[in-house]
Amino acid sequence: MNDDQEPNTPNPWIRNMLIWAGVIIALLVVVSMFNSGGANSRATEISYSQFRDRISAGTLTKVEIAEDQIVGISSDGSRVVATPVGSDASLVELLESKQIEYTGRAPEKTSLLTVILIQALPFVLIIAIAFFIMRQVQKGGGAGGAMGFGKSKAKMLTEKQGKVTFADVAGIDEAREELQEIVEFLKDPARFARLGGQIPKGALLVGSPGTGKTLLARAIAGEAGVPFFTISGSDFVEMFVGVGASRVRDMFEQAKKNAPCIVFIDEIDAVGRSRGHGLGNSNDEREQTLNQLLVEMDGFEANEGIIIIAATNRPDVLDPALLRPGRFDRQVVVPVPDIDGREKILEVHMKKVPLAPDVSSRIIARGTPGFSGADLANLVNEAALLAARRSKRLVAMQEFEDAKDKVMMGSERKSMVMTEDEKKMTAYHEAGHAIVAVHEPASDPIHKATIIPRGRALGMVMRLPERDNYSYHRDKMYANLSVSMGGRVAEEIIFGYDKVSSGASGDIQYATQLARDMVTKWGMSDELGPVQYEEQADGYLGMGQTQRTMMSGDTSKAIDKEIRRIIDAGYDKAKQVLTDNEDQLHALAKALLEYETLTGDEIQAVIKGEEIDRNDKPSGPAITKPSVGAAIPKAGGRKGPFSNPNPEGA
Template sequence: MNENDKQPGDNGGNGPNPWMKSLLIWVGILLSLAIVVTMFDGRSGTATGNAIAYSAFLDKVDEGTVKDVTISREQITGTLSSGEKFRTDPVSDPQLTDRLRKAGVEISGKRDEGPSIWQYMLVQALPFLLFLGIAFFVVRQMQKGGGAGGAMGFGKSRAKMLTQKEGKVTFADVAGIDEAREELEEVVEFLKDPSKFARLGGKIPKGALLVGSPGTGKTLLARAIAGEAGVPFFTISGSDFVEMFVGVGASRVRDMFEQAKKSAPCIVFIDEIDAVGRHRGAGLGNGNDEREQTLNQLLVEMDGFEANEGIIIVAATNRPDVLDPALLRPGRFDRQVVVPRPDIEGRIKILEVHMKKVPLAPDVDARVIARGTPGFSGADLANLVNEAALTAARKSKRLVAMQEFEEAKDKVMMGAERRSMVMTDDEKRMTAYHEAGHAIVALHEPASDPIHKATIIPRGRALGMVMRLPERDSYSYHRDKMYANLAVAMGGRVAEEIIFGYDKVSSGASGDIQYATGLARDMVTKWGMSDKVGPVDYAQPEGESFLGYSSSQPTHMSNETAQLIDHEIKTIVEGGLTRAKTVLTDHSDQLHLLAEALLEYETLSGDEIKKLIAGEGIGRVDQPKKSSIPSVGTSIPKTRRPQGPFGNPSPAGA
């Protein structure tokens, strides 16, 4: 075992083995109990002969078969004429002696011995010795710490030294976040060769805070540091410091840094540090609660009067806004490394890393998959590859093809297919026109993203869905695209009204209306895209609520301004409704064509929709299939649930 594999508290083979010491203690306890039992139950070992009833004993005396007896207060023992030993319990019988003399039995007596002086002293001293042993054990545990799981070890650190037994992770396994990786590669290089930086006056950074959304690879980066650095690596979660007893968390922080000092230079990784590093003064404990005491101790250990040289703290969080400012300053966390969601090139690299473990068919193209997964994190992409492999395994395939990746992507983004769902013919037809309305408006809005797929197969809670995918990653949205999105969102409701009439409009557009209203509100209150309201921020500040309730009107807004904002939001949403109605009225023939094709094929790709609108054949090899969704002839009472944009929600309880 090398130096880095030694666990905290390991004496490296010097001194007694703790396991052997525990064994010896238990052996001593068992021997002591055996001696006590033997001393106080000694007569059970000295009594010999067969036990007989007293009446049987008298019968043998009268028969003359008893040779001799020994009488004591506790027992009568003797020998028969045949040489057999016997014993019996005495009873109050004054005539026993005369009866024995008449039968010619040899009689002898035995005086009962009381406890010896040593037995008496042991009985008197046993409670005191027991109390003294317990006190000695408790004091000994307090002096040596007892370990994290000992009787007095609740104040010990729960940090674990990471080993490479379960698979080594290096920077080669981290893809798609090159800038964050470069920041941490420099830390590793600093640990390996500090003289390279010290000769120019550089000092080793004391801490690095990894900030990013869940699933972006913060913990994976920390494991890669452990694999690359070649120094001891302690890992602990922020929640491991928090206990109900005040001072326990602070004690664990002190103990963790004591362990780290013994192994310096080393790295300490604190995952989810926001569990212990939240802003002080925001709780109900007036600054004296356990969490704040733990944070105070962590601040002192990271940068206090005593310098902890050679200890680098790496922490991860997805809530940097709630961290205490004193924790974020240079000297404690010198670097804040942002771990973003990967762009298209990053997604390609991440997919290639995960695809190495999967047998791929020749038609699999990582770039096509990456283009169709905007906003996916590293964990999402890993899940996508795994779902594709599981899908291929269910089909008993030897290779994972592009078809399995498409099915896995649809399942991850839209939910599993619900082909067993019972729908009426009217509902299927309304769903087809609803989704066709979204698609036709999207085709005729120049600023809209291209259509990737349209389907009326129920997935998750949606009866159908139109998926649009951007041609490239977008980091900001323009006004024309927002108006296009509003029109596309209203396309489903407008199609229902045009085809089925005003009275037949369903609640299927509830999610679309919710999306459009939220987008219009942001345009007016956040982004200054209303000429009447102007470029003023009227958005409701996040987090300002009491007991879960918050006012929809910010305190700095007058009633007149609130009314103006509501009017502008309604105007913008109704503008999208008008644009959608104009498009669908002018291209009603395309609406009917696409809806009938969706009823026939159930799912159409973006290219197939374009060919269909252009009057070309779809080019499918398979025959047009009647809807595989079971249907019934009568209508089902439905109350539709709100869903995301461009999806037709399913009936409640279906």
Template sequence: MKNLLVWVVIIMLLGALYNGFSNTDANIETIPFSDFKNAVAAGTVSEVKITGQDVVGKFTSGEQFKTTKMAFDLNLADFLVEKNVKVVVEKQDSGMLLGTILSWLPFILIIGFWIYMMRQMQGKGGGGGAMGFGKSKARLLNEQTERKTFEDVAGIEEAKEELEEVVDFLRDPGRFTKLGGKIPKGALLVGPPGTGKTLLARAIAGEANVPFFTISGSDFVEMFVGVGASRVRDMFEQAKKNAPCIIFIDEIDAVGRHRGAGLGGGNDEREQTLNQLLVEMDGFEANEGIIILAATNRPDVLDPALLRPGRFDRQVVVPNPDKNGREKILQVHSAKVPLAPDVELTVIARGTPGFSGADLANLVNEAALMAARRNKKVVSNKEFDDAKDKIMMGSERRSMVMTDDEKKMTAYHEAGHALVSLMCKHLDPIHKATIIPRGRALGMVMSLPERDQYSFSRGKMHDQLAMAMGGRVAEEICFGEEEVSSGASGDIQAATDLARKMVTQWGMSEKLGPVLYTENQQEVFLGHSVAQSQNMSDETAKLIDAEIKRFVEEGYERARTILTEGREQLNQIGEALLEYETLTGDELKVLIKTGKVERKEPEAPKPATTVSAPTTGPQTAEPKDDQNDADAVSTEGDKAE
């Protein structure tokens, strides 16, 4: 309809232009009709051409004129013939007809636009037009062509078992209702990004073989107040027509945040949308046969009314997988990848603690891309090791030009980290030390955890502080106070953050005791992020600062003691890094014992993690996720640009 209307308008405009340019009478003098009849009566008109109401003629003097005859003057032709005027009568041409149509064009367009808008308001114009704001954006997935099942989900067995009951409800609800059980209203999938929450929701729909509506939390919220609530109502109306079915709301925290937490009261669009969602999920009118699945990585910001039983009856935690889970995920993603005989997925899984399912999928993909660039027919363990290094540390920057002094400073800086790490018994074994620039770092030391770690001891944290200060101390010992560079800025920042958590959150200060002195939550006020009141006295704040400084300085002095006593080993590691650029953990151990490097073909290289300040605190079980807190303590921030 719209395309046809556009073409009609274009054709009319072209016709009007043609009619305007083809009008040859534009320069002829126009005279009143009364003067025309007087001239005919006086015998000064020689010939006339009549076309419709238009009259074009010529005087006996040769001058041309034009006029418009009166419609009721039916005897004009006889009058002209009587006065011996040559008369020519023509039919009205298409150009004149087009001109008449163009004169009515504005009215035609207004009427057509009004009809179009009415059709949109009645929902007959396709549902996505100008008046379709309140229509739901939920998409109905076709599980026949893109069906997922629990076999496609690996590494999160506990979460699958918890959701299998939902599938049983959808398959055979009578088995539960005859015992008085009610079908659950909803399940909230909670977990870090990339753990497979969306995939798990699709697997539930595929196993139950029911309609599956999917929508994002941000799709509800628009700039017009009331649109989100209208979309919620329309979504549930569609779901009722397809019951039993599943509605999956991804990133529900976009619409389900605490009400009244921000400025402007409780009448904004997001809160109205949340209110409508709460009513639809569990209000006066029951929505039988509709199960709501939602996913978020921020359950702490959701409104309590959304989390109560009757709306989200169960919360399913989808964590980062453990070693066995990572191995199963690697098997799924590498099923279509030709692997070399030296690839051991068990070893790769052991060396990737904290990796999510998305991280492991990216690891397999990067390894396959590297093998293709190297013109290999299979993906070997070398590609997996290089892909892991690229993901965790960035691409190598071998083209970067460094002076000999800068390269030597970097080598001894990393040697300081490596030697302190080797001398501290609580730290993870070193996997690799390198001075090849990667990402933003000019060098780094990496460690390989021997197992998944869910808590960390006080001794390990103090070892981390000492190792973090090892690079700065090595620069002071080898080059003097005046030559110390800014390369340890990342180490200092991460060590300070670690010490602050030890003092204020983890209760590891004898003077302050096991008391929480700070909150991680922040509020936004007028565009500025401000920390919540910490409810402490000035004396306590001063004591916290003093304890943080003491922890860092103790690590600094411990690193100085280790490196001063092992100055010979420090020089050996520094010179070896200058010569070989990269040393493995085994080579470093042999080097400090024998004083020389024994090169050999590395066995299956193991994925690595950065040896730095504690990657997490005792209360967390996700080492990789918390590397952001102290990611560059040992090396990645060591000489950061």
């Protein structure tokens, strides 16, 4: 039973079963009434002459005489019935002569009410069944609706389902302040109407997945204390043309009855894409739904007191008519939180977890750049699960560090087995990344290096920026290219040209894409100049894909040449650094083979020739040869780790 369902409301399934049972019983009654007649309905009908012959033959033992028929009963209990011809006085004499018992039977009297009931009951049943079907049709698309395609699927949330306020939203102060005006309008509309001001009819929340767009919309409803309808953009579209438009109309009808209210449409790009793309009924249906939504938001009829809040992470594919003033005329960017925002978000989620005294939300926030609100919530949850598995009463800082490594680099895979040669190659590969990163001034500091398999990688070097970065400079890009080539160069220096493995496939892929972006998007090629040769594809080609603008064959060759030049420069830089510091490469690879995982400070100590102050010396993991084609993990989609995903085959 739902929270908002009345306690005495019967189950819809039981109610429907009772209705159908009543219909079946009524049909059986009608059939039995039409088939009534008792024993006579089982008698054999014969002619009157045959009936007299049976009396004469003495086969009948009893006769019942009525005005309209005569019934004869044989010795074996069988019955025959005949219709008399006129008034036959000789029949009685014949019965007496044969000494057959005979009785008279009064005609059956049928009341007027019974006649009316028999005649009217079939029509009453037909009307009742038709009424029942119509009620099912009018119930809409809910559980009880048989044909409710055109009804809205919007759900109204109440305080029983968890009230959310701005106190539960942290790390996005600018977006929260911009939406505070909507809350004030819903609380006191007359305050704005006195000066002729009109509140925006729609607010579009734009941000990456997991940044808290849905939570922010619920907080607005919780602060204003008004009904909150929620629906997904995909709930409007069906295979039948016109259904989505009908659902939009029905949704606004429900909203008008509960005004002032908030209607939240999540993932509006499912229905709000630019019109005129593609063919077929599916697009016709989506475009009709979008047209109806445009009219309802700002058409001839004003929907006062209804505020539409929508969320999407693809504002570039939305129809321009949807973003014009009068509709979604206010776009609120919900960004990935900075270090202060991450600290506040962590404090919100840590309230539900018993913490040890050594836990510092500021330190965790510094080590999680690029994390969204959902990522941070998952981090706190993973730490709590780790503490529970370790039978601890409090969640300590160690659990948060281990949870962060798990989220960013994947789970450890200590059950695998690998040969000593493969393990050694992995250690030198990761040491090559680390040495180049240490000697590149523009590179981010190393957070951790490991040769323990995590996720789909056999080892990786994780780098974290010292502060939040909002743009990348040319020197840092060249440093990243050099670091990405460090693993491949280390294999060549130590094992020779013929022993180079395919483990650098992920590094090469990253370096190639970075160099291509530098040339075609960011204008960082002196040969080609600040010209954009590639642009981000629209939503119809796929997320993250690129498409080239019109260019000549010579330009395309020049682009490929510049990409090769930039990558070769990074390769040469990495080779120079590792050749000049080969002793550091050997020392770091030896330390990785011994300890398997080193922090940034421990790597610095090894390079300086200092001893690592650690009491434990973990035993080497049993690692088996990985499957071919392992991919490089990107720590939850954030750039930084350069790993050796597969030293033997990629």
